[in-house]
Amino acid sequence: MSTSSQQGATIWLTGLSGAGKSTITEALAPRLRAAGHRVDILDGDEVRQVLTADLGFSREDRITNVRRIGYVAEVLSRNGVLTLVPVIAPYAEARDAVRERHEKAGTPFVLIHVATSVEVCAERDVKGLYAKQKAGQMTGLTGVDDPYEEPTNADLRLDTAGRSLDESVDAVWAVLSTRGLI
Numbered sequence: 001m002s003t004s005s006q007q008g009a010t011i012w013l014t015g016l017s018g019a020g021k022s023t024i025t026e027a028l029a030p031r032l033r034a035a036g037h038r039v040d041i042l043d044g045d046e047v048r049q050v051l052t053a054d055l056g057f058s059r060e061d062r063i064t065n066v067r068r069i070g071y072v073a074e075v076l077s078r079n080g081v082l083t084l085v086p087v088i089a090p091y092a093e094a095r096d097a098v099r100e101r102h103e104k105a106g107t108p109f110v111l112i113h114v115a116t117s118v119e120v121c122a123e124r125d126v127k128g129l130y131a132k133q134k135a136g137q138m139t140g141l142t143g144v145d146d147p148y149e150e151p152t153n154a155d156l157r158l159d160t161a162g163r164s165l166d167e168s169v170d171a172v173w174a175v176l177s178t179r180g181l182i
């Protein structure tokens with residue numbers, strides 16, 4: 001298949017901080033590239049330094065963040081890129097708006113709920129945010145003292161606790177394969 005005729009899709013990984021969104025994305029991307037796909041990553045932490053640097057973590061700002069990222073993702077995906085989006089996206093309203101944008105354009109949208117529990121995420125505490133919140137040095141941490149609306153329409157619900165990274169990547173791979181995207 002020539003690269004110009006490739007099927008793109010947005011693969012959105014939603015879930016709490018520390019759930020495994022970025023780790024799975026970073027392992028999945030080279031596998032997809034090795035299989036001949038064009039791949040791009042829109043990581044929440046990175047995008048927030050440029051495209052959404054004006055936004056904080058209020059409900060309104062998080063919704064705007066997700067909608068802007070969804071816009072960029074759809075454009076990339078429409079043009080043949082498998083676009084991986086490891087972004088918390090805690091509000092159903094914003095996730096549904098992104099899904100709708102994709103459906104209107106006829107662009108595939110896959111929602112992966114990285115459903116690692118808040119207890120496990122807090123134990124991992126990759127960035128020290130859970131300890132910071134506990135110490136009263138920050139408020140509004142998703143899943144602790146800020147909402148995370150669990151998706152009811154995810155293509156996959158993946159709890160990474162007790163699972164290897166390879167197993168997690170395989171589970172996402174299987175969904176993409178079933179959807180005919182890879």
Ligand SMILES: Nc1ncnc2c1ncn2[C@@H]1O[C@H](COP(=O)(O)OS(=O)(=O)O)[C@@H](OP(=O)(O)O)[C@H]1O
Nearest residue numbers: 016017018044057062065087088089090140141142
């Ligand atoms: N209050 C609060 N709650 C959650 N996360 C926080 C917060 N403050 C900063 N961070 C860091 O910002 C990353 C989440 O940004 P996102 O753009 O993915 O979030 S959102 O979809 O707009 O809710 C998130 O990245 P991940 O840990 O990779 O999920 C955190 O590193």
Ligand SMILES: Nc1ncnc2c1ncn2[C@@H]1O[C@H](COP(=O)(O)OP(=O)(O)O)[C@@H](O)[C@H]1O
Nearest residue numbers: 017018019020021022023126160163164165168
């Ligand atoms: N099966 C798994 N899949 C993904 N990450 C895992 C898994 N098991 C353990 N981890 C660990 O969990 C942490 C997840 O952190 P990260 O990917 O930064 O989360 P997020 O991007 O959701 O904030 C990493 O330290 C990673 O090594």
